[in-house]
Amino acid sequence: MNHKVSQRFEVLISGAGGQGIILAGVIIAEAGIAQKLQVVQTASYGPESRGGASRSEVILASSPIDYPAVTEPDFVAAFTQEAADKHAGRARSGGVVLLDSTWVEEMPPGLHGRVYSIPLTEEARKRFDKPIVANVIALGFFSEHNPLIGPDALLKALISRVPSHYREMNEHAFSLGRELAQVDVTV
Amino acid sequence: MNHKVSQRFEVLISGAGGQGIILAGVIIAEAGIAQKLQVVQTASYGPESRGGASRSEVILASSPIDYPAVTEPDFVAAFTQEAADKHAGRARSGGVVLLDSTWVEEMPPGLHGRVYSIPLTEEARKRFDKPIVANVIALGFFSEHNPLIGPDALLKALISRVPSHYREMNEHAFSLGRELAQVDVTV
Numbered sequence: 001m002n003h004k005v006s007q008r009f010e011v012l013i014s015g016a017g018g019q020g021i022i023l024a025g026v027i028i029a030e031a032g033i034a035q036k037l038q039v040v041q042t043a044s045y046g047p048e049s050r051g052g053a054s055r056s057e058v059i060l061a062s063s064p065i066d067y068p069a070v071t072e073p074d075f076v077a078a079f080t081q082e083a084a085d086k087h088a089g090r091a092r093s094g095g096v097v098l099l100d101s102t103w104v105e106e107m108p109p110g111l112h113g114r115v116y117s118i119p120l121t122e123e124a125r126k127r128f129d130k131p132i133v134a135n136v137i138a139l140g141f142f143s144e145h146n147p148l149i150g151p152d153a154l155l156k157a158l159i160s161r162v163p164s165h166y167r168e169m170n171e172h173a174f175s176l177g178r179e180l181a182q183v184d185v186t187v
Numbered sequence: 188m189n190h191k192v193s194q195r196f197e198v199l200i201s202g203a204g205g206q207g208i209i210l211a212g213v214i215i216a217e218a219g220i221a222q223k224l225q226v227v228q229t230a231s232y233g234p235e236s237r238g239g240a241s242r243s244e245v246i247l248a249s250s251p252i253d254y255p256a257v258t259e260p261d262f263v264a265a266f267t268q269e270a271a272d273k274h275a276g277r278a279r280s281g282g283v284v285l286l287d288s289t290w291v292e293e294m295p296p297g298l299h300g301r302v303y304s305i306p307l308t309e310e311a312r313k314r315f316d317k318p319i320v321a322n323v324i325a326l327g328f329f330s331e332h333n334p335l336i337g338p339d340a341l342l343k344a345l346i347s348r349v350p351s352h353y354r355e356m357n358e359h360a361f362s363l364g365r366e367l368a369q370v371d372v373t374v
Contacts (some may be wrong), residue, residue, distance in 0.1 A: 033232050042229040044255060045220050068231060069256055 003118045008061040009148050013138070014087045015079025015100075017045070017052030019133030023161065024077075025056025027139060031149045031157035032060045034143065040049045040068040075145060076113065078139050079120070085106040088115075096145045100134060114181065116141070118180055120171075133173040140177020151178060196335050197249040197257045201274045202266025202287070202323070204232070204239030206308075207322030210348065211264075212243025218336045218344035219247045227255040240269065242250020247335045262332060264298065264325050266307070271295040275302075283332045285322060303328070305367055311360065320360040338365060340356060 004083035011028060015021045021044045037060050044055040057070040072092035078084035079100045089110025091097045097113040102121035118141075120134035139158060145150040155174055164168045196324055198215060202208045209230045216228035224247050231242040244328025245258040258280035263269035266287045278284045284300040289308035305322035305328075326345060330338040349357045 029230065029232070040229060040231045042227060042255065043216065044227045044252070045216070046225060046251070051301070065231070068229065124290055 006063040007148060008059065009063070009075070009146055011032050011055040011056075011058040011060070011075045011142070011146070012021075012070050012073040012090065013077045013079075013135075014060075015054055015070045015077075015103075016083070017054045018055065018132075019079045020132055021079065023078075024135045024139055027157045027161055028056075028060075028142065028154070029147065030091075030161070031154045032058070032084050034157060035149055036155050037062060037148060038065050038149055040041065040065050042068075042070075048092070053080075055087075060146070068096035077141060078104055079134065079138075079143070081105065081108075086170075098138060098141055100138075100163065102134075110160070115170040116180075128169050128173060133169065135147065135174035136170050137177040137180065139156070139178075140174035141181045142177070144178055144181035170181040193250040194247070194335060196333055197254070197260040197327070198243075198245040198253075198333070199257050199260040199274055199277065200243040200264045200266075200322075201270035202241055202264075202290075203270070204241045204317075206241065206266045208241040208243050208266065211322045211326055211343075214344045214348055215245045215329065215341070217324065217348070218341045219245070221342050221344060222336055224249060224335060225252050227252050227341070229257075231341065233367075235320075237298070240267075240276075242270070247333070249335070259355075262329060264329070266292060266294070268295075276289050276302075285325060285328055285353070287325075288343065289321075303367075310363065314363065315356050315360060317356065319347055320356065323357050323360040324364040324367065327361035327366075328368045329348045329363055329364070330361075331368035338370065 029039045032039040040059040042057040053121040074095045076091045077098040080103050084104040085108045086098050088108040091113035095113040097115045099117045100120040101117040104118045120137050121131045124134040125131045143154040216226045218228040227246040229244040233240040261282045263278045264285040267290050271291040272295045275295040282300040284302045286304045287307040287308050288304040289306045296312035307324050311321040312318045330341040337342045
């Protein structure tokens with residue numbers, strides 16, 4: 001007999017405008033669609049004049065999504081201190097929290113997930129001379145920390161979204177994220 | 188004295204995969220961002236294998252958005268009978284409901300908005316030989332039926348999203364939508 005268990009996985013990526021937060025959510029959503037999952041993807045933008053808080057939410061599910069809002073995210077990434085303070089504590093128990101320690105210098109309140117504090121932006125700047133690919137490193141990391149979209153599917157969705165002359169750099173950044181996910185850097 | 192009233196406008200566009208539902212929501216969101224509004228944009232996808240119900244929600248607001256889900260949409264567009272049956276009745280009293288009568292042949296239940304029944308897909312096919320631009324006609328229509336994003340801003344966001352060789356067709360489709368919004372076709 002084939003007992004299929006319905007799975008639902010909630011993702012919350014938060015930061016500021018210009019950090020590729022929205023695009024990261026779109027890429028996860030597109031990878032999910034390609035995997036024939038049910039997907040709800042939400043992008044929230046504050047006006048740039050206010051500092052531009054930016055947030056992506058993605059719900060991935062193997063059966064129809066009744067409640068389309070993220071409540072207890074299984075995976076939270078935060079790219080600014082403000083985003084970390086606001087969202088990192090929302091991760092469910094046992095969920096994964098990824099903090100870009102280039103910008104998140106103080107541990108946010110209320111943490112109860114597995115916390116990885118990694119200088120994503122600094123790695124992106126140092127290795128690729130492109131701070132913006134911090135989001136791609138995060139995608140590689142994410143691909144190792146969710147049960148529904150594997151690295152190959154996520155990389156494919158990524159590649160279809162980036163200009164071809166940046167393809168190699170994005171592949172490297174994605175691989176770096178996967179490697180960082182293997183290392184035990186839990187704080 | 189300058190009394191600014193906080194405004195919030197909820198949009199729900201629903202149909203099937205391949206009808207440009209998601210793109211229409213993204214274009215409204217991008218126009219809203221360019222207008223320095225607060226924007227939450229949500230895209231919901233069902234797997235294609237299940238018929239691919241597709242839904243875009245956009246919340247536009249002049250001040251921070253506390254509750255990021257669409258509850259009583261001010262504007263509902265439905266491009267399939269199924270979408271109309273499910274969502275058209277959710278429009279708030281006094282809201283606008285746009286039905287693509289090419290596909291919505293029976294009036295959906297529970298209507299209490301101002302209802303426009305227009306053969307968007309048939310118009311798109313007849314005039315441009317491209318059924319897909321039904322979504323652009325809808326955007327032109329929308330630009331005349333919301334208080335926060337005018338036609339110029341919406342057209343600009345549209346043009347930045349379409350291939351340049353389709354620019355003229357999209358401009359025409361958008362204009363057609365604006366014209367259809369002027370005609371009293373309320374059912």
